[in-house]
Amino acid sequence: IAQHGLRVPTPILIISYETFRLHAEVLHRCKVGLVICDEGHRLKNSDNQTYQALNAMSAQRRVLISGTPIQNDLLEFFSLVHFVNAGILGTAHEFKKRFEHPILKGRDADASDGDRQRGEEKLKELISVVNRCLIRRTSDILSKYLPVKIEQVVCCRLTPLQAQLYKRFLKQAMQSLQEDRISVSSLSSITSLKKLCNHPALIYDKCVEGNEGFEGALDLFPSGYCPKAVEPQLSGKMLVLDYLLAMTRTTTSDKVVLVSNYTQTLDLFEKLCRSRRYQYVRLDGTMSIKKRAKIVERFNVQSNPEFIFMLSSKAGGCGLNLIGANRLVMFDPDWNPANDEQAMARVWRDGQKKTCYIYRLLSTGTIEEKILQRQAHKKALSSCVVDEEQDVERHFSLGELRELFTLNEDTASDTHDKFRCCRCVNGRQVQPPADGSDCTSNYSQWNHCFDRRGLRDQVLKASWDAAVSFVFHQRSHEDQKGLV
Known part of the structure; x- marks a missing residue:
């Protein structure tokens, strides 16, 4: 112009x-x-x-x-x-x-x-x-104008099928994953593990073809398994999502945004919505700008029936205004924390009137927790240099960051274990976060929940038994109007 x-x-x-x-x-x-x-x-x-x-x-x-x-x-x-x-x-x-x-x-x-x-x-x-050429304003100033945001990192246990497939893949693929050597094979292995964390259906074709790491894995699938049907019970995260959506639908008038890095996962979301008869819209890289604007405008009208907005993080992570929803589920983490932050900001923005709930789903003890830990490093580095926060701790050694290809089955949260948390004793938080802690704080300063009793979000509370093992949760600010 x-x-x-x-x-x-x-x-x-x-x-x-x-x-x-x-x-x-x-x-x-x-x-x-x-x-x-x-x-x-x-x-x-x-x-x-x-x-x-x-x-x-x-x-x-x-x-x-x-x-x-x-x-x-x-x-x-x-x-x-x-x-x-x-x-x-x-x-x-x-x-x-x-x-x-x-x-x-x-x-x-x-x-x-x-x-x-x-x-x-x-x-x-x-x-x-x-500082001679930098002016810094944090999201704290938004708390004066926006409703409370409750952000929750939800660790979900793998199902028995996922755990078996995960361990088999690690055992067979480890030989090609030499330390300090990144190859096409190792990058492909990372993608396979991330997809397996989402749902076994996403790596079913590799099992059928007997690809490296999946030789003989087809035998682990239940008899009569049909990849065209959605089976939430085969994935911990999908089972938790199924509960979250059901509880949101039956106990609130809220709308939900579902975000994933993979269009294949959006396909699974569609199958789940169809089987549960939820009305939805989907936005990915194939949609024109004109059509995109039209479906966003329609979704943001509260009286319209669309309950779910499915979003490819690559296609819609920036700029979209989805204030018609006040609950957002990040189904899988991105290596770059900025990409996740952009996607999560779709609902907590100017014009939002309701309390916002952000759910970040991770498979417990898997590569997804390692990704979250890597994100924490990058955010800590940014905090130190840009925000002058001198007390940001570095919780993980470089050696620990290389442990992508391990599975910690004996934990409620591998990330919480790494913190060596002094505020939790025998599976319970005994000391609350420091005053002033908010969603921008390090996860070690968030609330830590080993069971549902510490949760304030009734929807997540009711979904705990699905497959939840641990939750980090924090608020953007205290509500001055007593709305929450």
Whole structure:
């Protein structure tokens, strides 16, 4: 969108990243007073074409706006700072040597006292430099305008079939998973395990074909098994989801958003909805922008009958306004915490009037808990550098992060075990979280529930017996109006 005409003293061009890249050659010819880049984390890689095209603009001032300035590592943060203030942190090589290496070394669980002290010094130095060009606003300010958000990480036990398939796969596939060597085979194995955590139906074809890690696994499926029929009882997470939806439908007037990284899982959601006679809509990468806007508008009208909105996190993780729903289920975790944060923000946003419930489902003791632990590291790194939180602990050593291909069957939550929690004794939380803890806090500072008694969400409470083993839960803020 461009303004033009004699009465326009300051022309403004509103343009998407993709369109800018297409017309960069023309736009490079003119001088610009100010460039503002929304969703600025898209410029986290200084080698990509969009970054280079924008960086070549002759602009007096540059502003980046981002809710997730650090998604994976400090080098991405360097790229953003370098874009708005070139040279303030030196070159990428200088930055890594001067800041990234000592900071990460000092934050490792196995770091020496000297490494920790040097890391803290470099962290303070980095913050002092970056604060010259950074303005930080946290989600705390939203609590004045939005209803309470209750976020719950729900650990779900594997079913006997899932556990058998999981252990068989680990045993047969481990030979090709050499430490410190990432191959196509190991990446494929990660995907297989993640799909198995969702539902055995998603790896049934591999079992039929006898793929690596699934040789002879077909015998483990129940006799007469039909992959076309949805069988929630074969997956811990799907069983919990079935209960959550049933309790929401029968005890509330709330609508639900279901999010998954896999379109195959959305297919399972559709089968479940059809068998339970829930009205639903589905959005994935195949839907046009025009149709997308129409179904979102319809879903957000409370009187319309659609109960469930199914969402592919890749297709609809950003920008969608789904305030017609106030419950959202993240069925599987993403490696990048920013992607999950974007997806979860679809319902807790401007215009929402009801208390929001976010459910993050994880299969207990599996690769999904390892993914959550990795997310915690990335969020902790962001908190230290961007928010200057000096007390963020590093709970997991690098060696523990490599334990993706293990199954911990003797735990209520592998993540809680890693915290070495001092607030829980003999399977019960005896000390509440510190004052001021909210959904942005580290999970060690959330509420920890080994049984339903500690839960305030009646829907999850009623669903506990389905397959729940443990729940982390926390509130965004205390409700001042007494609505919750």
